[in-house]
Amino acid sequence: MSLKWLEWAQRLQAIAQNGFTYCQNPYDLDRYAQMRQIAAEIMATYTDVEPTFIRNLFEQEDGYATPKVDVRGVVFQQDKILLVKEREDGCWTLPGGWVDVGESPSNAVEREVFEESGYLTKAVKLLALYDRNHPRHEHPPLRHHVYKLFFGCKLLGGAPAENLETSEVEFFAQEQIPQLSLTRVVPSQIARLFEHYYQPDLPTDFD
Structure with a gap:
């Protein structure tokens, strides 16, 4: 459509x-x-x-209009990717959310991964910077124009823990990806992130 x-x-x-x-x-x-x-x-x-x-x-919006920034943490363990289950729609996504004012993107994604999954991570590479509104990403409509930043993150420690926004935390193999929260991430993006995992020298994607 x-x-x-x-x-x-x-x-x-x-x-x-x-x-x-x-x-x-x-x-x-x-x-x-x-x-x-x-x-x-x-x-x-x-x-x-x-x-x-x-x-x-x-x-409620003021100042010069610019896209909002959403960060997503991409964490792999033994060929599996970390996903969290959103309480809002009962579907799965990469941990992440809005960047706060005064916060760097890397700090934001590390914070979001910890808050939504319980795992401590270190952002090590920007894998992709996507325009959420671009038709090829097939996200549902949203009133905001959003840039989505996908960071490859190194797992440092911690343990799975639910919070107010997420109810489950789990690592999934590529052939076992559950129903995704399409507002937050779509299957083609997950597939591309697996390509980055298996080919770590791939350059950063954009648009």
């Missing part, structure tokens, strides 16, 4: 947000408000969510 509507809405919202950031002319500000409303109505039309709710979410 084409997601051009999502791209259009995100671009309109970004233009409006940038306009509110730099513009002082009241007439132009009114035009940016109308643009933000149109973006909200586009998203509402295709997602069955009230335009007012979406517009309120948009209004």
